[in-house]
Amino acid sequence: MSKTRSNYFPQACKVIPGGVNSPVRAWKSVGGRPVFVSHAKGSKIFDVSGKEYIDYVLSWGPLILGHAHSKVTADVCNKAKKGTSFGAPTPAETQMAKLISEAIPSMELIRMTSSGTEATMTAIRLARGFTGRDMIAKFDGCYHGHSDSLLIKAGSGVATFGIPGSPGIPADLARLTLSLPYNDIDTLQKAIETYGSRLAAIIVEPVAGNMGVVPPRNGFLDKLRKLTAQYSIVLIFDEVITGFRFTFGGYQNLTEVKPDLTCLGKIIGGGLPVGAIGGRKEIMEKLAPTGDIYQAGTLSGNPLAMSAGLTTLNILKTKKNSFLKLDEKTNRLCKEMQDLFSAKGIAVCINCVYSMFTIFFQTGPVYDLDTAQKSDTMMFARFFHGMLKNGIWLAPSQFEAGFLSFAHTQKDIDKTIDSCSKTLRNL
Ligand SMILES: *Cc1c(COP(=O)(O)O)cnc(C)c1O
DSSP, X not given: XXXXXXXXXXHHHHHSGGGOSSGXXXXXXXXXXXXXXXXXXXXXXXXXXXXXXXXXXXXXXXXXXXXXXXXXXHHHHHHHTTOSOOSSOOXXXXXXXXXXXXXXXXXXXXXXXXXXXXXXXXXXXXHHHHHOOOEEEEETTOOXXXXXXXXXXXXXXXXXXXXXXXXXXXXXXXXXXXXXXTTOHHHHHHHHHHHGGGEEEEEEOSSBXXXXXXXXXXXXXXXXXXXXXXXXXXXXXXXXXXXXXXXXXXXXXXXXXXXXXXXEEGGGXXXXXXEEEEEOHHHHTTBTTTSSBOOOOTTTTOXXXXXXXXXXXXXXXXXXXXXXXXXXXXXHHHHHHHHHHHHHTOOOEEEEETTEEEEESSSOOOOSHHHHTTSOHHHHHHHHHHHHHTTEEOOSSTTSOXXXXXXXXXXXXXXXXXXXXXXXXXX
């Protein structure tokens, strides 16, 4: 390790809390000093010492076309020369809303934001304003950004009023958020029978990606839709990760279940800061200036973000049939890693959903937060560092999703399997 490389983190820590601008980047759960990045291209990311890694984080999901896609970067550069922000409407924002609405028809009207957090925060305010109710419900282990009402932990017990997920969140506010176990239809039913008429919204990741990857059980989302409709509760799908990850559209395009509101982010920004909220017209029209529920943003609909997002989505539209290949590649990677672990006698449960995966270090099955937390995080940390040494860039936490991009080649997969085999020799 060169002297300069080892110096970056201590220097960062002097001027940035913990040296990072988003906590998971500090590697607290795997130990060691975070590697600082110099640049990236396609499926590869390079650290400041020049070492190359195959990247399965992809900026935590957005880069489905890989890093620095030539057309995306060219379009952003050209746009930048013409001005980077106007604080006035541009045609690109209408194009973006049209494209999203065509791909995800339940999003009849769309408002752009600068982050997923803003989108989910707005969805909650909108649902509260629309229904005139204050309580909301979410599911343990689902992450919806860091706004106060959503950064809520489960208390002990099966269905509890939330407790603040962080100091600084008033307990009185946390008490308005009901926290339910993911994939548990019976608890959901009982909770709605008890509190249904007081709930403004229920928000869910239709495929959970923030406790590691956890798919919805058969019937779970269906039941959720039926019960929320019955009690006039606004159903919010947080598709910030899943939007345009599995198909040209949301996870909702692959099921019969349609939410009232949908939040997007990540992929639709093509690597620039973006979020979006959209849904039923009668609800969305309550937003200012048509309605009186306030929401705003100096850089919302930013021309560079619209450019990166539109180019990314337009490319994805031409790849409609290639999503299957991406899934197959992910499947092969997971299956071959599973075989290596089995041969070595190490228990893992690999949840693989389309082009997302998590290797849980335990026998499984993993279907909610409680089961995810049974994982051996020490073993994960050793695996993470081994893979890193062997040129594979994984998320520095057991409870995160791995992602593939269209830039990942069969050769990348072969190299990853080889690195996995090497890593397991010393685990
Ligand atoms: C990343 C994420 C968010 C928050 O998006 P930011 O752009 O980081 O604010 C919200 N919901 C889900 C499901 C996410 O994965």
